[in-house]
Amino acid sequence: KLTVDFARVTGDIRSDNFHSGSPGWRLSRNGSLEINSGRPGAGRLFFNGERIDVYDDNNVLRVRLGRL
Numbered sequence: 001k002l003t004v005d006f007a008r009v010t011g012d013i014r015s016d017n018f019h020s021g022s023p024g025w026r027l028s029r030n031g032s033l034e035i036n037s038g039r040p041g042a043g044r045l046f047f048n049g050e051r052i053d054v055y056d057d058n059n060v061l062r063v064r065l066g067r068l
Contacts, residue, residue, distance in 0.1 A: 021044065044059075
């Protein structure tokens with residue numbers, strides 16, 4: 001359990017196993033969020049303030065919502 005009243009983050013917050021394109025997640029200080037599935041064939045999601053991108057397991061962009 002973690003309780004935080006106030007925090008100032010000067011870098012990214014990420015899972016300990018995060019590498020772009022591999023299982024894990026990262027919340028960047030620029031406001032973007034990348035979530036990579038640990039399930040084979042599940043792909044990944046990328047969010048920022050302007051759009052949501054969905055990639056398949058071959059890293060091919062399949063869906064883009066928001067600013068194109």
